[in-house]
Amino acid sequence: MILGAGPAGLAAAAALAAEGRRCLIVDPAHRVGGSIRTVREGGWIVETGPNTLQLEHAADHELLCSYGLTDQILEAEAGSARRFILSRGVLRGLRPSPLSLLGSGLLSPLGCLRLLAEPFIPRGGREGETVAGFARRRFGREAAARLMDPVVSGVHAGDPDRLDMAACFPSVHRLEAEYGSVILGLIRRGGSSRRIVGFRQGMQQLADAMGAKAALHGELRLGWKASRLSRGSDGWSARIRRESDGAEEEVRCGRVIVTLPAWKWKDGLFEQRMFERLSPWTRCEAPPVTVVARGYDVGRIRHPLDGFGYLTPGEEGRRVLGCLFPSSVLPGRAPAGKVLRCCFLGGARQPAVARREDGELRGVVDRELAETVGAQGAPEREWIQRWEQAIPQYDHDQRRRESCLETLEREEPGLHFHGAFRGGISLMHAIRCGDALGRRLATRP
Numbered sequence: 001m002i003l004g005a006g007p008a009g010l011a012a013a014a015a016l017a018a019e020g021r022r023c024l025i026v027d028p029a030h031r032v033g034g035s036i037r038t039v040r041e042g043g044w045i046v047e048t049g050p051n052t053l054q055l056e057h058a059a060d061h062e063l064l065c066s067y068g069l070t071d072q073i074l075e076a077e078a079g080s081a082r083r084f085i086l087s088r089g090v091l092r093g094l095r096p097s098p099l100s101l102l103g104s105g106l107l108s109p110l111g112c113l114r115l116l117a118e119p120f121i122p123r124g125g126r127e128g129e130t131v132a133g134f135a136r137r138r139f140g141r142e143a144a145a146r147l148m149d150p151v152v153s154g155v156h157a158g159d160p161d162r163l164d165m166a167a168c169f170p171s172v173h174r175l176e177a178e179y180g181s182v183i184l185g186l187i188r189r190g191g192s193s194r195r196i197v198g199f200r201q202g203m204q205q206l207a208d209a210m211g212a213k214a215a216l217h218g219e220l221r222l223g224w225k226a227s228r229l230s231r232g233s234d235g236w237s238a239r240i241r242r243e244s245d246g247a248e249e250e251v252r253c254g255r256v257i258v259t260l261p262a263w264k265w266k267d268g269l270f271e272q273r274m275f276e277r278l279s280p281w282t283r284c285e286a287p288p289v290t291v292v293a294r295g296y297d298v299g300r301i302r303h304p305l306d307g308f309g310y311l312t313p314g315e316e317g318r319r320v321l322g323c324l325f326p327s328s329v330l331p332g333r334a335p336a337g338k339v340l341r342c343c344f345l346g347g348a349r350q351p352a353v354a355r356r357e358d359g360e361l362r363g364v365v366d367r368e369l370a371e372t373v374g375a376q377g378a379p380e381r382e383w384i385q386r387w388e389q390a391i392p393q394y395d396h397d398q399r400r401r402e403s404c405l406e407t408l409e410r411e412e413p414g415l416h417f418h419g420a421f422r423g424g425i426s427l428m429h430a431i432r433c434g435d436a437l438g439r440r441l442a443t444r445p
């Protein structure tokens, strides 16, 4: 049985189905996909959850194709390799090359020199070092504040002074240990095969394809919520409740995969002994994020929008964390002659901003887009999505939290945890690891 039909649960279910194993998936929502939210209307394809997937290896592409999506995968436009950072009021474009950084004006000459000195900085750090601490130590204060800080607020909606480097960016963290330098490690490891992709009909198309594959051998119960999980001498038993009328059923199974977000675990889902084991998770934060997506006539935006979007360092003191340019990244996101912008507000450093009323948010986004990309007048369309708890924060306690899951999985045979709360927050990570978990479990009797 799988609790949660988000990307993590669907990937595990699809892998089990591929091996001919039956499973029941339960989710209180009336559609599959969890944090994936695609709005399709009037020629617009708007993502108010994840916008794109980052593929790391050829195997990631093959996995997406295995969901029947081979001719539905869209590669990001070449021009979107350019990313902007808003610094001292100006959007500074960066391409994936060190020379581009030096010529962007993002860092002062001294800041550039300090960054280039990184290979000469001896190994250091301590367990539990924060992202900001790591970045300052290796790259210098300026690069930490103007480069690493906006990446952290863009990816994790987090505070770099509180997030754990090893937990948030394990591959970068390992470069220091293995090569003595992040820059040398990147050079020696060779070119990256990373690709950014989306889908013709948006991210929901991916979730629907995974759901269809899972349903081949399994059963999807949408509108049903798992309310109690217990283990007896003959396996697991889950109480599930239909949200519409409160009807309840008891389901017995040999194994359970828990993929619902950690902030939902306190709803009496676990028996006391398991809940006590999970106590470090009661302090796992997931701050709110509000997404304001806007459609404009192309003539109303002065900036050429020739890139992926921009991120904003905390030192700028602005209200918007960053803004994506989806119609510059993937084809078909906006009708002809229109452009789509997608702003993110809130996160760990400004949670109150995410909770402002629609009218106030509109004012903030109006000012922001006028100042940064020269937007004039009212947008033609607008979509607002509120995520009261968006992204789990991997802070200093994350490793302890993850190790308590390992202990619980050892103590409670047949119980498995998988989701954005563990090991990585990206969508592709949830899918890749969900697939691996499903395949592993399919080989067990």
Ligand SMILES: Cc1cc2nc3c(=O)[nH]c(=O)nc-3n(C[C@H](O)[C@H](O)[C@H](O)COP(=O)(O)OP(=O)(O)OC[C@H]3O[C@@H](n4cnc5c(N)ncnc54)[C@H](O)[C@@H]3O)c2cc1C
Pocket: 003, 004, 005, 006, 007, 008, 009, 026, 027, 028, 029, 033, 034, 035, 036, 048, 049, 050, 051, 052, 053, 054, 224, 225, 226, 227, 259, 260, 261, 264, 289, 291, 387, 390, 391, 418, 419, 420, 421, 425, 426, 427, 428, 430
């Ligand atoms: C605004 C936003 C933008 C993002 N952008 C990107 C991006 O561009 N690229 C990227 O790689 N990642 C992005 N992410 C992260 C990515 O969306 C998540 O990592 C991914 O969705 C996690 O999948 P999951 O299955 O672990 O959890 P979720 O997607 O949260 O799914 C969990 C599921 O559990 C269900 N559930 C809840 N309670 C119960 C219960 N009691 N019983 C059964 N089921 C239950 C929920 O309804 C939900 O369907 C973004 C996230 C957000 C919020």
